[in-house]
Amino acid sequence: MKREFEIIDHPSIKYLNIFLVDMDYRTSHLHRELEIDLVLEGKLSIFSKQQVYELDGGSSILLNSNQPHEIRTSESKSTLLCLQVSPNFCKSYFRGISNLVFDSARLEQHITGDSYKYITSLIIEMAYQYFARPKGFEFSCLSMLNLLFGILLNKLPYHEISDDEKNKNKLKVERLTRILNYVDEHYTHKIRLSDIAKIEGLSMTYLSQFIKENLNQSFQDYVNNLRFSHAKKLLTQDMKLLDVCLECGFSDYRYLHKAFLDNVGCTPAEYKKKLSNDSKAVRMKSSLHTIENYYSEQDTLDVIRKLRLDHLPVLRDIPNPLFSE
Structure with a gap:
């Protein structure tokens, strides 16, 4: 895990x-x-x-x-x-x-x-x-x-x-760690903020603000970034774009297409072609995302x-x- x-x-x-x-x-x-x-x-x-x-x-x-x-x-x-x-x-x-x-x-x-x-x-x-x-x-x-x-x-x-503030920070760290672990395990499927809120016993408003304060981005942006980075790695393999899309949790190819345009300025197909032309660009190691x-x-x-x-x-x-x- x-x-x-x-x-x-x-x-x-x-x-x-x-x-x-x-x-x-x-x-x-x-x-x-x-x-x-x-x-x-x-x-x-x-x-x-x-x-x-x-x-x-x-x-x-x-x-x-x-x-x-x-x-x-x-x-x-x-x-x-x-x-x-x-x-x-x-x-x-x-x-x-x-x-x-x-x-x-x-x-x-x-x-x-x-x-x-x-x-x-x-x-x-x-x-x-x-x-x-x-x-x-x-x-x-x-x-x-x-x-x-x-x-x-x-x-x-x-x-x-x-020491009191230190202990409070420790509880926040533990909560954030649980949230990140949950997202790690579920981001390739449909994942909702409400599911995490229910597990943590928190309101949607509080949890949304907690994530924004600690991750500097919204819950959905964080999930999309994980999916995008996973897709970048999968494109180094011999996988069809539709399979990459489904494997990363994008419900529609249009979302994968938009993620690549927003982050690297090209389409997934163009990015894959660039990788195949430059073997040095494939320098990937560590976790899936x-x-x-x-x-x-x-x-x-x-x-x-x-x-x-x-x-x-x-x-x-x-x-x-x-x-x-």
């Missing part, structure tokens, strides 16, 4: 997961880890909490723990370097981390100039140490992680929530090693932002 509450594994270093991914679409999801995304190439939009963040190469974003977010690209390829950090990494000496909420998602909005160059270079170096694994890389990664969060705490606005390609550890290291040539001198030449003012 597909769960949109993502469980993050930490294979190399406890509390830290780093990966490189080519992103096309990632359905709305949430996880306990804080996430920092650095765009290496391309343009994308991140939808979260009634906000849309437009990012391009060199931009970065910070997402709080349990913050729902959906990722869409505006180009055929957007490459992200992602850091997912469990709040437990510093809980023994900074106990308030689990009650801390950053108020600004775009890092460069409050961290500019040399300070921004420094933290992006710090992220690149952390990724290099993580994948190259020289002797003592665990110490290097965790020291840089602590330094990074020290800078973020001093440069970004944030607020602290009470998520389109992303994770780099292998070796491929990630090859990319990061090249980036490091430009970023390592920054760490040598630019003072630590914590001590430069």
